[in-house]
Amino acid sequence: MDLTYTEEEQDFRARLRAWLAVVLPGLPARPSPDDWPGRRAYDAGWQRRLYDAGYAGLHWPLDAGGRGATPTQHLIFLEETERAGAPYVGANFVGLLHAGPTIAAEGTAEQRARWLPPVLRGDEVWCQGFSEPDAGSDLASLRTRAVRDGDAYVVTGSKVWTSHAEVADWCELLVRTDPDAPKHRGITWLAMPMDAPGVTVRPLRTLAGSAEFAEVFLDEVRVPVANRVGAENDGWRVTMVTLSFERGTAFVGEVVACRRTLGELARRAKENGSWDDPVLRRRMGRLYGEFGALWRLTQWNVSEAMGVPPVRAKSRTRGSSGGVPGTGGSVFKLAYSHARQELYDTAAQVLGAGSLVLDEEWTLDRLSSLSYTIAAGTSQIQRNIVAERILGLPKGR
Amino acid sequence: MRGVHFQPTEDQEALRAGVRDLLAGRYGREELRASVDGAGPAGGPVVDRGLWRELGEAGFFALRLPEAEGGVGLGLPEAVLVFEEAGRALLPGPLVATHLAAGVVPGAAAGKAVVTAFDLGGDLVAYLGEADAVLGASGEPPPAGEPVRSVDPLTPLHRVAAYGDVSEYRATGTLLTAALQVGSALRTLELAVRYAAEREQFGQPIGAFQAVKHLCAGMLVRAEVARTAVYAAAVTAAPGEIAAAGLLADEAAVAGARDCLQVYGGMGFTWEADVHLHLKRAWVRAGQWGTAAQAEELLAEELLASGS
Numbered sequence: 066m067d068l069t070y071t072e073e074e075q076d077f078r079a080r081l082r083a084w085l086a087v088v089l090p091g092l093p094a095r096p097s098p099d100d101w102p103g104r105r106a107y108d109a110g111w112q113r114r115l116y117d118a119g120y121a122g123l124h125w126p127l128d129a130g131g132r133g134a135t136p137t138q139h140l141i142f143l144e145e146t147e148r149a150g151a152p153y154v155g156a157n158f159v160g161l162l163h164a165g166p167t168i169a170a171e172g173t174a175e176q177r178a179r180w181l182p183p184v185l186r187g188d189e190v191w192c193q194g195f196s197e198p199d200a201g202s203d204l205a206s207l208r209t210r211a212v213r214d215g216d217a218y219v220v221t222g223s224k225v226w227t228s229h230a231e232v233a234d235w236c237e238l239l240v241r242t243d244p245d246a247p248k249h250r251g252i253t254w255l256a257m258p259m260d261a262p263g264v265t266v267r268p269l270r271t272l273a274g275s276a277e278f279a280e281v282f283l284d285e286v287r288v289p290v291a292n293r294v295g296a297e298n299d300g301w302r303v304t305m306v307t308l309s310f311e312r313g314t315a316f317v318g319e320v321v322a323c324r325r326t327l328g329e330l331a332r333r334a335k336e337n338g339s340w341d342d343p344v345l346r347r348r349m350g351r352l353y354g355e356f357g358a359l360w361r362l363t364q365w366n367v368s369e370a371m372g373v374p375p376v377r378a379k380s381r382t383r384g385s386s387g388g389v390p391g392t393g394g395s396v397f398k399l400a401y402s403h404a405r406q407e408l409y410d411t412a413a414q415v416l417g418a419g420s421l422v423l424d425e426e427w428t429l430d431r432l433s434s435l436s437y438t439i440a441a442g443t444s445q446i447q448r449n450i451v452a453e454r455i456l457g458l459p460k461g462r
Numbered sequence: 463m464r465g466v467h468f469q470p471t472e473d474q475e476a477l478r479a480g481v482r483d484l485l486a487g488r489y490g491r492e493e494l495r496a497s498v499d500g501a502g503p504a505g506g507p508v509v510d511r512g513l514w515r516e517l518g519e520a521g522f523f524a525l526r527l528p529e530a531e532g533g534v535g536l537g538l539p540e541a542v543l544v545f546e547e548a549g550r551a552l553l554p555g556p557l558v559a560t561h562l563a564a565g566v567v568p569g570a571a572a573g574k575a576v577v578t579a580f581d582l583g584g585d586l587v588a589y590l591g592e593a594d595a596v597l598g599a600s601g602e603p604p605p606a607g608e609p610v611r612s613v614d615p616l617t618p619l620h621r622v623a624a625y626g627d628v629s630e631y632r633a634t635g636t637l638l639t640a641a642l643q644v645g646s647a648l649r650t651l652e653l654a655v656r657y658a659a660e661r662e663q664f665g666q667p668i669g670a671f672q673a674v675k676h677l678c679a680g681m682l683v684r685a686e687v688a689r690t691a692v693y694a695a696a697v698t699a700a701p702g703e704i705a706a707a708g709l710l711a712d713e714a715a716v717a718g719a720r721d722c723l724q725v726y727g728g729m730g731f732t733w734e735a736d737v738h739l740h741l742k743r744a745w746v747r748a749g750q751w752g753t754a755a756q757a758e759e760l761l762a763e764e765l766l767a768s769g770s
């Protein structure tokens with residue numbers, strides 16, 4: 066057991082830190098949450114800076130335009146950028162953390178050359194068209210149809226909760242190509258241009274008041290067969306390859322952010338006197354300990370993944386180290402999403418009646434945090450995964 | 463590839479496996495139940511002195527003592543692994559106190575002495591009747607005490623008039639106790655999962671019911687987070703990380719045993735099932751070497767100082 070970094074890694078950290086100190090003060094002001102074009106431009110600008118400095122696609126393989134960094138270097142990158150208060154991936158989330166890795170893992174050489182460089186440069190934004198009105202947790206029951214017509218698929222159906230759809234150039238789309246096959250076996254993965262005729266985006270307002278996601282209606286949209294990644298009807302497997310990419314490290318920066326937020330909260334509590342309430346103070350102390358442990362859990366997961374391809378790492382177990390198998394993603398997400406909601410409930414206690422004021426710093430965050438136990442697989446679904454795939458409990462009838 | 467190597471090394475795993483094998487052979491379920499029956503109201507001895515010696519010979523108590531002083535010369539990361547195994551086996555006796563007494567109290571390192579400590583708070587001391595020494599006591603011989611009936615059949619208790627100070631041992635004591643708790647939490651999880659797969663109702667294993675599944679999933683999440691916290695604290699020995707590890711491990715052990723009891727149904731409420739033994743021991747340990755309030759206050763102080 067060892068938590069020390071190699072000299073090379075410390076070097077990497079120092080160089081990154083120095084670069085951040087130079088580049089961050091020069092960034093433009095953050096746009097308001099409702100200014101979507103502004104947000105896109107801001108996120109693209111940040112991604113471009115990363116690209117120019119050699120930090121884009123850090124842990125992507127070299128043949129995908131990445132830098133081939135080790136998981137530990139990636140972890141250091143996420144830790145340091147967050148610590149310095151650098152921008153989030155934002156609108157580039159799907160491109161960098163899901164669609165991109167999918168194409169890197171499953172795409173042809175031409176597909177990689179076409180789609181990956183613009184993602185790394187921040188030139189093109191992707192969204193994820195998976196969920197449908199009747200296919201949420203039961204994603205494999207999706208019904209959006211794609212019918213082959215010459216060198217194109219003709220796609221008709223509707224998607225929902227599509228984050229960033231309004232500003233996206235591309236959509237990683239799951240469609241049904243074989244309605245007669247068992248539900249997991251008739252799905253295909255397509256890259257759909259969002260400006261194709263027949264695509265209609267209708268923004269949905271979230272409970273936080275802003276339009277984070279949208280409905281996407283597809284009316285006989287023609288998508289070239291060349292835009293299919295993986296084989297026809299193999300889209301479920303293609304997708305699952307990347308869901309595991311997403312889970313390992315998608316929240317690392319946020320754990321660091323939570324610790325920082327908690328520190329700010331403690332200082333606010335000290336100022337307004339609520340720190341003198343031992344129940345509240347102790348609650349904050351405990352949360353601080355929990356976020357520390359969650360940070361260690363990400364280190365554990367990354368350490369476990371070192372030298373093992375990410376896809377296999379996910380299904381690896383803790384085996385010999387005590388008999389209970391562990392997978393990074395679901396265990397971490399369950400603990401983290403709960404802790405983060407608890408963080409903002411605690412913030413509301415610190416603010417008192419001030420938590421009812423929408424302009425208060427933590428009020429919007431508190432509202433956003435309500436999605437953490439729903440998006441990317443609800444907590445109930447995560448518990449099913451833990452119970453059935455890690456603990457081996459039987460499926461119900 | 464190099465980088466953070468958080469996972470135990472092969473040597474560390476071998477050490478853990480050695481202790482697990484020793485305990486499986488010498489303190490399996492039969493021995494556990496025999497010591498529960500033997501403890502009874504008459505209050506026979508709980509600590510098996512022969513086994514204590516064997517543990518001593520295996521280096522359990524002298525693990526962190528420098529080799530120059532006759533110890534094994536290993537560190538906290540190794541210690542938490544072997545304590546996790548002891549927690550899993552529900553091994554009784556003042557394991558942490560005797561380990562801490564190695565090099566301080568003669569005979570402790572070799573397992574020749576049984577050393578307890580003023581680690582419970584209040585005015586209670588565990589294993590006083592069987593102990594050769596008490597960590598934190600100002601003088602010899604150990605203070606006399608009044609036996610009281612203990613909630614845990616394998617943790618006999620005495621009430622004493624004067625209490626000693628163990629603050630110098632608090633941090634390490636907290637960490638090793640947390641490792642015991644993690645072992646217990648992992649064990650109750652195993653018991654629950656096994657029972658849930660075997661017991662059938664409504665024509666299917668109860669583990670196929672989602673309500674039962676989700677209890678088990680929750681147990682795993684708590685146990686894994688706590689285990690990682692304990693390992694990290696063993697590596698850094700930072701006071702805040704140790705405090706957090708203690709809090710998380712106490713929760714994992716206590717809530718884990720309760721959820722296991724629920725999964726067992728009526729069987730969980732019996733004396734015969736081992737579940738109650740885990741719960742009762744977890745309750746004892748949860749207050750050992752400091753309270754949750756103290757740990758949370760320590761963390762709160764660190765939080766306030768962080769990044770300012």
Ligand SMILES: Cc1cc2nc3c(=O)[nH]c(=O)nc-3n(C[C@H](O)[C@H](O)[C@H](O)COP(=O)(O)OP(=O)(O)OC[C@H]3O[C@@H](n4cnc5c(N)ncnc54)[C@H](O)[C@@H]3O)c2cc1C
Binds near residue numbers: 439
């Ligand atoms: C902020 C946000 C952003 C999102 N972004 C995207 C995106 O960009 N692209 C995209 O495709 N999707 C996106 N989603 C959709 C998200 O993946 C789904 O909301 C999620 O998978 C749940 O599906 P659902 O909303 O249909 O709920 P449902 O599946 O209808 O679930 C409703 C309730 O039933 C429970 N439930 C369902 N099935 C089971 C079961 N088997 N066992 C126990 N309980 C069950 C659920 O846990 C939940 O409590 C986003 C969602 C949110 C909140």
